[in-house]
Amino acid sequence: NAGVMQNPRHLVRRRGQEARLRCSPMKGHSHVYWYRQLPEEGLKFMVYLQKENIIDESGMPKERFSAEFPKEGPSILRIQQVVRGDSAAYFCASSPGQGDNQPQHFGDGTRLSIL
Amino acid sequence: DAKTTQPPSMDCAEGRAANLPCNHSTISGNEYVYWYRQIHSQGPQYIIHGLKNNETNEMASLIITEDRKSSTLILPHATLRDTAVYYCITRGAGGTSYGKLTFGQGTILTVHP
Numbered sequence: 001n002a003g004v005m006q007n008p009r010h011l012v013r014r015r016g017q018e019a020r021l022r023c024s025p026m027k028g029h030s031h032v033y034w035y036r037q038l039p040e041e042g043l044k045f046m047v048y049l050q051k052e053n054i055i056d057e058s059g060m061p062k063e064r065f066s067a068e069f070p071k072e073g074p075s076i077l078r079i080q081q082v083v084r085g086d087s088a089a090y091f092c093a094s095s096p097g098q099g100d101n102q103p104q105h106f107g108d109g110t111r112l113s114i115l
Numbered sequence: 116d117a118k119t120t121q122p123p124s125m126d127c128a129e130g131r132a133a134n135l136p137c138n139h140s141t142i143s144g145n146e147y148v149y150w151y152r153q154i155h156s157q158g159p160q161y162i163i164h165g166l167k168n169n170e171t172n173e174m175a176s177l178i179i180t181e182d183r184k185s186s187t188l189i190l191p192h193a194t195l196r197d198t199a200v201y202y203c204i205t206r207g208a209g210g211t212s213y214g215k216l217t218f219g220q221g222t223i224l225t226v227h228p
Contacts, residue, residue, distance in 0.1 A: 004158075033214060043159065045215035056214050091158050093216075100147050100207040101166075104216060106158035 002027065004094050004107035005074075012113045019079040019086070021110045025094030032075040033093045033104055034067060043091065049075060050098075079112075087114045119203045124223040127197075133190040135222050137203030140184040146207035148179060149216070150188045152199040159202065159218075162188065193226045200224075 005024040013019050025032050034046040048056040049069040060067070064082075069075040079086055089111050093104035120138040127133040139148065149164040163170055163177045165186075170177045176189040190197055202221040 031214070033216075035216075035218075042220060043153075043216075043218040045217065048214035059215070089156065093159075098214065100145070101164075103149065103161045103164060105161055106151075108158045109156075111156075 004029075004092055004105055006090075006092050006107035006110050008110060009108065010111045010113070012115060013082050014115045015083060016081050019082050019112055021077040021079075021090050021092075021112070022074045023077070023092030023094075023107060024074040025092075026096075026105055029094035029096050029105075031095045031098055031102075032069050033095075034075075034077050035091045035093065035106075037089045037091065037109075039088070046077075055098075082112075082114050084114050087112055119205060119219055121201070121203055121219065121222045123220065124225070127190075127193045127224060127226050129195060129226055129228050130192055133193040133197065133224060133226070135188040135190075135201050135203075135224065136185065137188070138185045139203070139205050142183050142205050143207070144183075146205045148177065148183075148186050149204045149206055150175070150177065151202045151204065151216075151218075152197075153202070153221075154196075154199040162201075164206075193224075195226050195228065198224060198226045 032049045035043045037043045045059040047060050047067045064080045066078045089109045091109040093106045095102040095104045150162040151159040153159045163175050165177045179186045200221040204216050
């Protein structure tokens with residue numbers, strides 16, 4: 001039973017480019033969450049999505065960041081016009097449902113480096 | 116979600132039980148207690164969760180006090196591979212905020228040979 005798959009594992013971009021991070025949830029999971037971990041800091045929630053819907057985006061920066069979870073295919077976190085401060089590890093998690101009794105399971109993350 | 120307090124670091128000898136405490140004195144009646152760990156720079160790994168009763172799985176045991184204001188994660192026979200940052204998180208209370216996990220600073224557990 002495959003876990004949460006994130007790709008790429010490492011991504012290098014120059015300032016001003018776009019970064020696309022992909023997340024395939026565990027089989028049977030329809031809820032996806034994105035978190036960001038800046039260097040030497042804790043994980044911070046960014047966005048919570050169900051298929052084709054954004055449920056909570058309270059942790060998303062107001063500009064340049066967007067997320068989607070289409071009916072078919074992986075969830076995508078998109079960062080436009082990247083800046084040095086976007087360098088971080090981005091983790092995706094998934095759960096089968098929305099209940100508080102449903103653990104989130106994490107992928108191994110995408111390490112984004114901005115030159 | 117209720118705020119949690121954990122010691123910043125703990126040591127444990129290999130083969131001994133590791134007991135990691137967590138204080139969540141403001142927890143509400145319908146909030147669960149979750150434990151995760153993060154080894155090196157890997158993704159957080161789910162360990163265990165509970166509401167009122169003590170829980171046990173293949174990884175650990177979770178002891179929740181009767182008033183639910185604190186809990187203890189027990190790794191019965193710690194190994195070097197258990198060296199990690201351990202996070203105690205409360206989750207629940209409904210509304211649109213119930214989806215996210217709020218990570219604190221956690222406890223750095225170091226297991227010594």
